[in-house]
Structure formats: C-alpha cells, structure tokens
Amino acid sequence: MSGRLSDITAVITGSARGLGRACALAFAREGADLTLVDVPGRLPGVPYPLGSESQLRHTADLCRTAGAAVLVRQADVRDLTALESVVADATGRFGAVDVLVNNAGIAAPSGKAAHDIDVAVRGSFHGVLHTGNAVDTQFADFFRINSDDTFYRRDTFFFAPLI
Numbered sequence: 001m002s003g004r005l006s007d008i009t010a011v012i013t014g015s016a017r018g019l020g021r022a023c024a025l026a027f028a029r030e031g032a033d034l035t036l037v038d039v040p041g042r043l044p045g046v047p048y049p050l051g052s053e054s055q056l057r058h059t060a061d062l063c064r065t066a067g068a069a070v071l072v073r074q075a076d077v078r079d080l081t082a083l084e085s086v087v088a089d090a091t092g093r094f095g096a097v098d099v100l101v102n103n104a105g106i107a108a109p110s111g112k113a114a115h116d117i118d119v120a121v122r123g124s125f126h127g128v129l130h131t132g133n134a135v136d137t138q139f140a141d142f143f144r145i146n147s148d149d150t151f152y153r154r155d156t157f158f159f160a161p162l163i
Contacts, residue, residue: 006031009094011086013037013077014104016051021059023101028068035090035097036060037083038104040074046106069094077104 010027014020016038024036036059038051053074060070071093075082090097 002029003031008098009033009035009090009096010099010101011035011037011090011097012101012103014051015059015101016053016055017059018051020051020101020103021055021062023103024059024063025066027099027101028063028066028070031067032099033069033071033094034063035071035073035086035094036063037073037075037077037086039076043076043106077102 005027008027008031010032012020012024012027012034015024015036020036020038024034027034036056038056040053042050056072056074060072063070071090073086073089075086077083087097
C-alpha cells in the first residue's frame with residue numbers, strides 16, 4: 001500500500017465483482033476508505049444473475065486485507081432515496097465522499113426484446129444520475145468516475161478518450 005489515497009473516501013457502486021471489485025481493490029491498495037455498494041439479489045427484467053451479497057462481502061474482505069476501512073451497503077442505484085442513505089452512512093463513518101465510482105449498470109444482451117433493453121438503459125442511466133445526485137447534494141467538491149468513460153468534477157464534464 002503506497003498511501004497515495006490515504007486522505008480519500010470513495011463510494012464504489014457495482015462493487016461485488018468484476019470491474020467494481022477491481023476498482024475497490026485498487027483504491028484499497030492505495031489507502032482509500034471505501035463504501036462498497038451493490039444491489040441485493042435479482043432485479044425484475046434482468047435476465048442474468050447480478051452480484052451477490054456473498055460476493056460483496058468477499059470484495060469487502062479483500063479490501064480490508066489490503067488495509068482499507070470498509071463500509072458495505074446494499075442498494076439499487078435506481079433508487080435515489082436508498083443512495084442518499086448510503087451517502088449519509090458513508091459521511092457518518094468517514095466524514096466526506098471525495099470520489100464516486102459509478103460502476104453499477106445492467107447490460108442488455110443483443111437480440112433481446114425492447115423491454116430488456118429499456119431495463120438496461122434505465123438502470124445504467126438512473127444509476128449514474130441518482131448516485132451522482134446523492135453525493136453532489138452533500139458535498140461542494142468531489143470527483144466522479146462513470147463506467148461509461150466519462151469523468152465529472154463539480155461543474156466540469158470530461159469524456160475520457162479526449163483527456
């Protein structure tokens with residue numbers, strides 16, 4: 001652990017597995033405090049299993065082993081009230097949210113019905129919108145990383161391939 005992020009608190013959505021877990025571990029190895037968020041169980045209209053509670057706990061254990069202080073919360077990123085509760089818990093534990101990694105999303109497999117695609121688009125869009133708004137209302141300055149290659153720092157928006 002280098003400690004380059006020792007004064008940073010990050011909220012990472014979709015952190016039970018995959019890219020979210022990888023981000024959580026990278027932040028943990030650099031000394032950040034973490035709030036890990038994933039949706040509990042299955043969602044109606046999603047044709048594949050999502051990250052599980054046990055996978056989320058495993059990510060948290062890996063991050064703790066790397067030296068991070070970790071808070072785990074289950075929430076659907078499409079639910080603004082749930083995300084406001086997550087942010088309140090994170091700030092209660094760590095004092096601030098400095099970085100938001102908006103990784104949660106739902107993929108629509110090709111060839112699926114319009115309803116399935118709508119579930120995916122609404123899930124991803126509302127996830128980014130609600131998670132960002134839940135943090136943005138609490139803090140004047142934070143850095144947001146979205147899994148769609150966009151970055152946001154209060155009042156500034158970047159598209160990753162251009163920077």
